[in-house]
Amino acid sequence: xxxxxxxxxxxxxxxxxxxxxxxxxxxxxxxxxxxxxxxxxxxxxxxxxxxxxxxxxxxxxxxxxxxxxxxxxxxxxxxxxxxxxxxxxxxxxxxxxxxxxxxxxxxxxxxxxxxxxxxxxxxxxxxxxxxxxxxxxxxxxxxxxxxxxxxxxxxxxxxxxxxxxxxxxxxxxxxxxxxxxxxxxxxxxxxxxxxxxxxxxxxxxxxxxxxxxxxxxxxxxxxxx
Amino acid sequence: xxxxxxxxxxxxxxxxxxxxxxxxxxxxxxxxxxxxxxxxxxxxxx
Numbered sequence: 001x002x003x004x005x006x007x008x009x010x011x012x013x014x015x016x017x018x019x020x021x022x023x024x025x026x027x028x029x030x031x032x033x034x035x036x037x038x039x040x041x042x043x044x045x046x047x048x049x050x051x052x053x054x055x056x057x058x059x060x061x062x063x064x065x066x067x068x069x070x071x072x073x074x075x076x077x078x079x080x081x082x083x084x085x086x087x088x089x090x091x092x093x094x095x096x097x098x099x100x101x102x103x104x105x106x107x108x109x110x111x112x113x114x115x116x117x118x119x120x121x122x123x124x125x126x127x128x129x130x131x132x133x134x135x136x137x138x139x140x141x142x143x144x145x146x147x148x149x150x151x152x153x154x155x156x157x158x159x160x161x162x163x164x165x166x167x168x169x170x171x172x173x174x175x176x177x178x179x180x181x182x183x184x185x186x187x188x189x190x191x192x193x194x195x196x197x198x199x200x201x202x203x204x205x206x207x208x209x210x211x212x213x214x215x216x217x218x219x220x221x222x223x224x225x
Numbered sequence: 226x227x228x229x230x231x232x233x234x235x236x237x238x239x240x241x242x243x244x245x246x247x248x249x250x251x252x253x254x255x256x257x258x259x260x261x262x263x264x265x266x267x268x269x270x271x
Contacts, residue, residue, distance in 0.1 A: 015246040052246050183232045188245030199235030202243025212238045 004042035005216055008193040010050045010181045011127075013107045013141055016086050016097070019131045021190040021203035023093045028209025032217075035210070041217060046118070047127050049111035049177040050189045058142040060104035067104050090135070101138025108174060110141045113151055115170035116161060125154040 009025075011018035033040045060067065065079045074082070083099045090097040110130050117126035129150050133139035140146040144165045152158040164170065184193060192200040192209075194216055200209070 012246065017244045017246050021243075184235060188247035190245065193235060194238070197233070197236060199237045200239040201237065201241070202239075202245040204239045204243045208239045208243070215238065 003220075004044045005213065006195055007043060007045045008048055008196070009045060009190060010048045010177070010186050010193075011190040012050050012052045013110045013130050013134050014056075014104070015050075015052055015189055016090065016135065017203040018190040019095055019135055020090055020093045022127075022131065023095060024203055024206045025190075025192065025209050027206035028204075029213060031206060031210045032213040035214070036217065041220075043213065045124060047114055047123055048181065049114065049174040050181055050186070050191075051107060051111065051174075051178070052189070054106070054108065056104060056106045058106045058109075062104075064099040064102055064104070095135065097135045098138055102135065103138060103140045103142075105140060105142025107141065108171070109144060109147055109165050111174045111177075112165055112168065112170040113147050113161065115173040116164050117151070117154070117156060119170075120156060122154055122156060126151065126156075129154050 007025075007029075009022075011022070029043050033043070062070065064083055065076055069076050069079050087097045087099060113130070114123055114126050117123045130141055133150055134141045139150065141150070144162055147165060148158045148161045151161040181191070184191075184199065186199075188201065190201075190203060194200065194212065198212070198216060200212055
C-alpha cells in the first residue's frame with residue numbers, strides 16, 4: 001500500500017454544510033478507495049477548529065427561527081423556508097436534521113473536546129458524535145456536562161473530560177488551529193487541505209472529492225515512477 | 226518576536242462554487258446558499 005493521503009479539515013459543529021460536506025467527503029473517499037482497489041493509499045483525516053460565531057452565548061434561548069428573525073432580521077416565513085430547504089439537502093445526504101430541537105450555543109468547548117478526543121485516539125468518533133448530537137438529536141453541545149456525556153458515549157473518561165474542559169486544557173490547541181487556518185487563508189468552512197498543498201473549499205459533491213483524490217494519487221505515482 | 230511563518234499558497238481543486246459557511250450568518254445558511262445548493266444539485270442530477 002502507498003503512503004497515506006492526509007486530509008486536514010477545518011470545520012465547526014454549528015455548520016450545516018460541514019456535516020453535509022463530511023458525508024459527501026466520506027462517500028467520495030469510499031469511491032476513491034473502491035476504484036483504486038488493493039493499491040489504494042490510506043486516507044487519514046484530522047479535524048481542525050473553526051468558530052463561525054465565537055460570540056454566541058452558551059445558552060441561547062429560542063428556536064432556530066427565533067435566532068434568524070431576532071438576531072438576523074430574517075422574516076419568520078423566510079426563516080422557516082430556509083430551514084426547510086437545508087433540511088431537505090441534508091436529508092438527501094442521509095442526515096435527518098431537526099431544527100425544531102436544535103440548541104444554538106457557543107462551540108469553543110466542543111472544539112476543545114475534539115482536541116481531547118484526538119489526544120486519546122477518538123477524534124473521528126467525537127466529530128461525528130458532536131455533529132449528530134447538534135443537528136439530529138437536539139442535544140446541547142456547549143455545556144461541559146453535556147459534552148462529557150457525549151464523550152462518555154464514545155468511550156472517553158467522563159470525569160477527565162470535565163476536568164480538561166473546565167481547565168481549558170486544549171484552548172491553546174483550538175487557537176493554534178484557527179491561526180493555521182488563517183495562514184492558509186481559510187475564510188469559510190468546511191475547508192479541506194490535502195497533503196498540505198491542495199485546498200478544497202465547501203460541501204462539494206462526492207464525485208468531486210473522488211476526482212481530487214484520484215488526481216493527488218496520480219501525481220504521487222508519477223513522481224515515484 | 227519573530228515574524229509569523231508564511232505557508233505556501235494552496236492550489237485549489239474541485240469546483241469553486243461549493244457552499245461554505247462564513248461568519249455567524251451561517252449559524253443558519255443563507256437563503257442564497259440554500260437556493261444555490263438546490264439549483265446545483267438539480268442541475269447535476271439531470
